[in-house]
Amino acid sequence: MTMAPDILDIRKVKNAAWSQGAVHDQYSYRNSHSDLYLYINQWSDMETYLNVGYTRWWQRHSSTSNHLRLIDRLADALLALHWNSPHRHDRRLLDVASGRGGAAIRAFQEYGVKVTGVDFTEYNVRRAAANARKQGVWSDVDFQMGDAHNLPIADEAVSLAWSIESPAHFKDKPQFLSEINRVLKPGGCLAMSELLVVEPVAKASDANKEIYDNFLKVWDVPYLESRESYLHAMQKAGLKVVQVEIATKYNLSIYKRYCQWFLALCKYSSLYASYKRFIREKLNADLDNVREHSLHSYRALNAGMIDYGLFWAVKE
Ligand SMILES: C[S@@+](CC[C@H](N)C(=O)[O-])C[C@H]1O[C@@H](n2cnc3c(N)ncnc32)[C@H](O)[C@@H]1O
Numbered sequence: 001m002t003m004a005p006d007i008l009d010i011r012k013v014k015n016a017a018w019s020q021g022a023v024h025d026q027y028s029y030r031n032s033h034s035d036l037y038l039y040i041n042q043w044s045d046m047e048t049y050l051n052v053g054y055t056r057w058w059q060r061h062s063s064t065s066n067h068l069r070l071i072d073r074l075a076d077a078l079l080a081l082h083w084n085s086p087h088r089h090d091r092r093l094l095d096v097a098s099g100r101g102g103a104a105i106r107a108f109q110e111y112g113v114k115v116t117g118v119d120f121t122e123y124n125v126r127r128a129a130a131n132a133r134k135q136g137v138w139s140d141v142d143f144q145m146g147d148a149h150n151l152p153i154a155d156e157a158v159s160l161a162w163s164i165e166s167p168a169h170f171k172d173k174p175q176f177l178s179e180i181n182r183v184l185k186p187g188g189c190l191a192m193s194e195l196l197v198v199e200p201v202a203k204a205s206d207a208n209k210e211i212y213d214n215f216l217k218v219w220d221v222p223y224l225e226s227r228e229s230y231l232h233a234m235q236k237a238g239l240k241v242v243q244v245e246i247a248t249k250y251n252l253s254i255y256k257r258y259c260q261w262f263l264a265l266c267k268y269s270s271l272y273a274s275y276k277r278f279i280r281e282k283l284n285a286d287l288d289n290v291r292e293h294s295l296h297s298y299r300a301l302n303a304g305m306i307d308y309g310l311f312w313a314v315k316e
Contacts, residue, residue: 007228010199013209014223015216020120022220023169027099028123033218036293038285048131049102050124051165051193052251052308061254070193070251071103074162075111077243077312078191085187085314087159092116094158094183096148096176097166101128101141108141113160118146118153148176153183162191168221173230177237184315190239192311193247197224201305208303215300218293227309239313248307259298266291 025031027050029038037046043062044053053066054073060066082088091113095104098117101124107113119125128143146152148163148170161180170176180190202212216223225233227244234241266272276287300306 007199007226007232010197010202010226010229011223013197013202013212015213015221017217018171018220018222020171024121026220027121031220032286032289033220033293035285035287035289038283039279039287039290042283045102046100047127048100048105050099051103052255054247054250055254056250062258067102068106071106071164072110073247074164074191074193074310074312075107075113077310078160078162078189079111079113081189081242081312081314082160085159085189087185087187090159090185092158093160093162094118094151094153096151096161096163096180097169098128098143099124099164099166101131101143103162103164104128104141104143105132105135105137108137109135115141116153116158117141117143118148118151119143120145120147149179151179151183155182156185156188157183159185159188161188164193165195167192168195168219168224171222173225174233174237177233177239181238181315186315188315190311190313190315192313194230194309194311195219195221195224196227196230196246196307196309198305198307199226199228201303208305211296211299211303212305214296215306218296224306227307230309230311234311234313238316240316241311241313243310243312245310246307247310250308252301252306252308256298256301259294259301262294263291263298 026033040046045064049067051067051070054070055061055066093107093113093115095115095117098104098119104115104117107115125143125145132138132141167173279285279287
């Protein structure tokens with residue numbers, strides 16, 4: 001695959017305010033961006049799942065099953081690939097940036113795959129371990145601290161890996177992919193879901209560049225890859241991409257509508273003031289922060305500059 005070098009230019013569009021500490025803080029309820037999780041936790045189990053899910057029009061989005069559908073979508077195609085690989089009887093999965101453990105636990109309970117989860121936020125690793133114990137799967141699903149850029153896993157140790165909606169936070173996504181290539185056995189399989197920038201839209205005008213910058217800031221993301229730059233990076237890392245799905249209409253478009261409704265509600269100032277008090281008392285969350293977050297997410301999603309991609313690849 002030959003690619004024009006300018007597809008890599010999007011990596012130069014960086015969030016100057018990003019730091020690894022901010023990502024830790026977001027997932028440890030220590031910065032203003034965490035209020036979103038406290039708020040959404042009313043409908044979805046954010047103490048177990050930290051992804052936007054996958055919902056078709058007849059299914060309910062604000063529920064735990066939404067998260068499970070995304071996990072199942074990734075798992076079904078990953079295991080179909082694995083079935084045709086030389087390692088089909090080796091059923092151990094590496095979950096990179098495993099969050100609060102929901103996806104790893106699902107992988108074991110639904111697919112009988114033993115899982116090692118790695119994440120660099122202490123709060124999430126502890127929470128994931130507590131969730132696994134509560135579900136009685138701790139001996140088959142374990143979690144450890146580690147960085148996706150330097151995985152605490154031996155060379156060619158696993159035949160299955162995934163990373164769900166996490167690489168967006170990684171400072172160097174090609175480095176993460178080269179780590180995946182290092183730890184996978186030849187013929188091993190990867191599934192990944194990820195936020196993607198639609199580069200021509202994000203760069204179309206100064207106004208769009210600002211919208212994009214604000215989106216990166218509220219999500220504590222250093223930069224985003226595009227679909228094209230990921231294909232290039234995977235190939236360069238030695239991973240052969242076998243399937244790609246742009247799933248935006250099954251998650252981000254729905255999230256965009258929720259943001260739109262919420263922002264419309266925020267316009268009624270007296271209603272907003274009492275709702276804000278209620279949310280503070282009930283959830284200990286600051287609704288102003290949720291509004292700020294929703295506004296910047298809505299603007300970027302409405303402009304069509306963010307997509308949601310699913311990728312499946314095999315180590316060559
Ligand atoms: C949106 S959550 C997704 C969690 C999980 N995959 C899920 O679907 O529920 C992103 C996770 O990435 C983790 N993370 C971010 N940067 C990381 C890095 N460099 N190394 C390991 N984990 C990281 C965060 O701590 C957080 O748990």
